[in-house]
Amino acid sequence: MTDEDRTISDRIQERLDDLTRAERQLALSILENYPASGLGPLAALAKGANVSVPTVARMVQKLGYKGYPDFQADLRDELGAIAKGPIAKHETWAGAAPSEHILNRFTDAVIDNIRNTLAHMDPAAFDEACAWAADQNRHLYIVGGRITHTLAEYLFLHMQVIRPNLTHVQSTSNTWPHYLLNAEEGDVFIIFDVRRYENNTLKLAEMARARGAKIILFTDQWRSPVHRLADISLTSRIIVPSAWDSLATPMLLVESMISAIQSLNWDATKGRMEELEEIFDQTKLFRKFT
């Protein structure tokens, strides 16, 4: 590969290590909205990246350009070359790969899943599920199966920060903790069950139901049998060009829910969030907002 074949984007990424913090911040900002942001005035670029004007000037020279206009000229050339290429190219996600590449086919499918899932989602039900899960008076049980165990754990991990009074249950475990039987009316079970659906999960749901607990179910488009017991079912489309199903879409829902619950419980979690901010500061990747 000659130097000519390389896009500026590649070049920037390669040299990312040689750059200082502010320069890296700038570089990422350029990549963020590429290549449009680099084609405007230098001052605008600096402002957009929250760095100073001299930092921009310094960086482009570090990248080997005579000056900012020189850098822009290169960007324009590249833009021209791209446009000349496969013009009416069907939506490829990874531009550098053919559309038959697994990355593109897979991403196509996932986007399609997301679109389809959201189109059939009932926002009111979603909001209600969030409200239940946010209610600290209700004990919260999170239940995952063999594959969905990872999703359940992911949710549990975050909920732990947001609120107390919750339990992570693995439905595959053949010895459910005794305290599970202490579930009371009004408690909330968040259950994950996608095909192939698990008998243990169903049994657990039945027990929860019998004790008057609320059930929120994350399932797939074919719907786990648990959905007959569930108060709220959140259904995702999960088919992809693979021998397995995709949990990317359910994960999106879970993360959305975490975000929503976090907003509801903001007062309570604010303190913890500030601690998190401090932790982020320690990574020294960001400027402090002044």
Next chain:
Amino acid sequence: MTDEDRTISDRIQERLDDLTRAERQLALSILENYPASGLGPLAALAKGANVSVPTVARMVQKLGYKGYPDFQADLRDELGAIAKGPIAKHETWAGAAPSEHILNRFTDAVIDNIRNTLAHMDPAAFDEACAWAADQNRHLYIVGGRITHTLAEYLFLHMQVIRPNLTHVQSTSNTWPHYLLNAEEGDVFIIFDVRRYENNTLKLAEMARARGAKIILFTDQWRSPVHRLADISLTSRIIVPSAWDSLATPMLLVESMISAIQSLNWDATKGRMEELEEIFDQTKLFRKFT
């Protein structure tokens, strides 16, 4: 269709008749190499179209712009919008909810993350990573951190079905299994590390590197320090309107990788999957899929 939806290209073509000969010549030249040529200096554009400088100035004003820079700004905006792709064109995903609903905002961000991640992905590197991970002669270690543990486990779960000779390592564990030290040259480590980056993970990577193992890293846009040791880094964009980051995009990559590896090893995988099905049937853990 409002005026906003129209591209500059459209606008120019519409008004082509109102333009004089030299202006038309200029307009066609702009469309010829669109939009790169319009983003350079005015004089360069004039020269490229074989018209004079005043002609350019006159035309952009005729098109309703205050001046050439104004015209360029519009072009840049449009370029930014194009880069986002048709999908991200501010669409409400959950139609039943307002666009400010967390579901819509979150999904917007995730789609944007996916687009951005794929745009900067090097398919060749991805393919090579898949090839390494598929190679059963190399022992495969999968390493996750506190949050990414779930992703690591998810990958491990699937790889178990596809191939033997692999190990799941939790970097947070302070007692790494002894056999980890038996890593040989040519073995492969798949390491997950997103902010905030974990020291244990870095140490583990250093040890792996020292023993001559290959390192494949899943990280975020700010790149874990491990990336300096990694043979292949797969970076994802993970920012969402939430107090936490989103693993949906890395998960998409992981699932794509699983799918790719599964194709490479299909002959072997097929048998293993069938065995697995039998085992599951025997344990009656799962309901038969009818």
Next chain:
DNA sequence: AGAATTGTGAAAGATTTATCTCAGGCCGGT
């Protein structure tokens, strides 16, 4: 503590834009 990085403010320098004037060319009508 010392070194490196970064931001501020400013000023000089370079480039670019917007305009003007004017001459030459094109074109339709007489």
Next chain:
DNA sequence: ACCGGCCTGAGATAAATCTTTCACAATTCT
């Protein structure tokens, strides 16, 4: 063929903008 109106380009120039680079202080890193 000639005229008059309009378009166009050349050259010049003033104004505006942008880039580059200072020095120095503040901040951050080691």
